[in-house]
């Protein structure tokens with residue numbers, strides 16, 4: 001598949017050690033993809049070409065795309081991406097991935113994200129919002145600290161507008177004044193799903209959480225086709 005050069009338009013911190021990036025691909029007029037998919041970024045580090053996948057954090061918009069990523073300490077690529085300045089270029093491979101809606105709306109979905117695992121869900125959600133929120137969605141979003149609730153205002157505004165969108169942030173290290181959910185996403189899964197089995201669950205984040213949630217869903221009798229997941233590690 002053909003690679004392209006992507007040029008950074010802007011990047012800004014949205015949480016401690018997490019940045020939101022906006023790129024454009026000057027040689028393309030548009031870069032089509034399905035919300036939930038990722039692009040691969042390619043760079044030379046220490047004399048070797050390395051490739052890393054990043055979920056697209058917003059739906060297609062002409063030749064632009066957005067990413068949300070955290071700086072992995074001593075990581076090969078992510079610290080380098082944090083150093084990019086507007087105008088800098090990086091090689092990308094075209095969008096790919098099977099982390100996409102398996103059933104059309106109005107099929108109900110539950111999204112389970114931790115950390116930057118929120119990225120593909122933002123893409124899916126912004127697409128749904130642009131279409132009047134055609135499916136019921138529960139977004140269960142776990143982070144340690146309140147400051148790490150990326151895109152919180154957007155999700156809260158959407159939840160206020162659409163009763164069929166439930167936004168459930170949960171903090172594993174809440175401040176004392178926090179009155180919302182606490183603990184890991186796993187703790188809130190029973191309430192999010194109840195005795196419903198006629199919905200699909202999408203899970204994105206690090207392997208330990210993803211495997212745990214998958215195990216819970218299988219124990220509750222979910223079919224493997226109803227469990228869609230993306231592991232970042």
Ligand SMILES: Cc1cc2nc3c(=O)[nH]c(=O)nc-3n(C[C@H](O)[C@H](O)[C@H](O)COP(=O)(O)OP(=O)(O)OC[C@H]3O[C@@H](n4cnc5c(N)ncnc54)[C@H](O)[C@@H]3O)c2cc1C
Nearest residue numbers: 052053054055068069070072075076077078116119232233
């Ligand atoms: C399909 C897919 C989509 C992805 N989308 C995103 C995304 O939208 N945003 C994002 O931040 N990352 C995402 N990742 C992870 C990303 O590809 C890289 O693994 C990550 O940026 C680390 O790369 P690195 O070269 O800096 O670190 P490396 O030198 O490769 O070191 C890897 C180490 O970092 C750990 N690691 C991997 N991802 C993370 C993470 N997100 N947070 C903390 N530790 C991590 C691994 O367990 C491993 O120990 C995605 C991965 C996949 C497979």
